[in-house]
Amino acid sequence: MTSSESETAAPRPRHPEKAHRPDQASPRKPAWIRAKAPTSREAAEVRRLMRDKKLATVCEEAACPNIGECWKRRHATFMILGETCTRACAFCNVRTGRPDALDPDEPDRVIESVAAMALKHVVITSVDRDDLADGGARQFQRCVAGIHAAAPGTTVEILTPDFRDKAGALETVMETPPEVFNHNLETVPRLYPSIRPGARYFASLRLLQRAKELAPEVFTKSGIMVGLGETREEVLQVMDDLRAADVDFLTIGQYLQPTRKHAAVDRYVTPEEFEDYARLARAKGFLLVSATPLTRSSYHADRDFEALRAARLDRLRTA
Numbered sequence: 660m661t662s663s664e665s666e667t668a669a670p671r672p673r674h675p676e677k678a679h680r681p682d683q684a685s686p687r688k689p690a691w692i693r694a695k696a697p698t699s700r701e702a703a704e705v706r707r708l709m710r711d712k713k714l715a716t717v718c719e720e721a722a723c724p725n726i727g728e729c730w731k732r733r734h735a736t737f738m739i740l741g742e743t744c745t746r747a748c749a750f751c752n753v754r755t756g757r758p759d760a761l762d763p764d765e766p767d768r769v770i771e772s773v774a775a776m777a778l779k780h781v782v783i784t785s786v787d788r789d790d791l792a793d794g795g796a797r798q799f800q801r802c803v804a805g806i807h808a809a810a811p812g813t814t815v816e817i818l819t820p821d822f823r824d825k826a827g828a829l830e831t832v833m834e835t836p837p838e839v840f841n842h843n844l845e846t847v848p849r850l851y852p853s854i855r856p857g858a859r860y861f862a863s864l865r866l867l868q869r870a871k872e873l874a875p876e877v878f879t880k881s882g883i884m885v886g887l888g889e890t891r892e893e894v895l896q897v898m899d900d901l902r903a904a905d906v907d908f909l910t911i912g913q914y915l916q917p918t919r920k921h922a923a924v925d926r927y928v929t930p931e932e933f934e935d936y937a938r939l940a941r942a943k944g945f946l947l948v949s950a951t952p953l954t955r956s957s958y959h960a961d962r963d964f965e966a967l968r969a970a971r972l973d974r975l976r977t978a
């Protein structure tokens with residue numbers, strides 16, 4: 660490419676695989692979906708630290724509606740393994756394509772940032788890295804081990820990919836168990852081919868079950884989005900499947916369409932329906948449930964960790 664060509668070349672689309680799809684129109688957002696912009700002083704500090712450390716957050720990459728609130732509380736979710744995902748889920752705003760080589764210094768920068776932010780509870784997630792032999796499992800393990808060593812009072816929650824077809828990956832992660840192991844089912848199994856085509860529902864369930872088998876003391880957690888066309892019965896079946904896999908904590912939130920090339924919102928689930936889901940999930944035996952329109956896996960994760968611990972103690976006392 661000549662320099663004049665490179666000057667005029669169009670920027671690479673964030674989701675090249677979706678660029679030629681027809682636009683999808685979602686219904687107008689209801690009053691109960693309110694996003695606050697990250698304009699506080701604390702949010703500016705979080706942003707500066709992330710830029711300084713050359714780290715990404717899923718808060719920004721996924722265009723999370725809670726960023727204003729979370730960053731004001733200095734609660735951010737680190738996104739490791741680079742910024743480019745090898746999958747192309749229909750709901751996700753994270754950049755897709757061919758990722759850069761793995762950065763061996765990334766765990767150190769995460770560990771330094773956790774210390775700089777004086778976090779009591781940290782959430783670490785990642786892009787999918789199907790190109791790596793271990794799917795990025797060792798990088799997760801290095802982050803958890805490093806934080807536990809550098810800040811023994813800090814609890815760690817990881818939200819991992821499914822490590823599909825990566826033998827031994829979960830075992831690598833669980834060499835140094837985090838306090839919370841999270842893997843999202845994202846939606847009901849019927850919608851996997853259109854919403855999460857690179858994944859398999861029962862493989863994700865099995866990952867959660869296996870994490871609990873490998874480290875029974877670790878809290879396991881999973882979440883789904885609603886408003887994608889699922890039925891109430893399907894959501895209740897997912898709850899049963901997660902309980903059968905011994906999952907402790909369920910999150911349910913409203914799907915929001917990141918761009919017009921992503922899957923359209925089928926409908927906005929009302930706050931009352933969320934309350935109904937929460938009530939039913941509690942009755943099915945989850946230790947903790949968060950089900951509100953703006954619930955995201957990492958929303959209030961620090962407070963929820965304390966609630967999880969308390970709920971476990973309570974259950975042990977009454978057992």
Ligand code: SF4
Nearest residue numbers: 718723726729957958
């Ligand atoms: S809910 Fe999670 S992803 Fe969204 S802003 Fe808060 S910490 Fe970030």
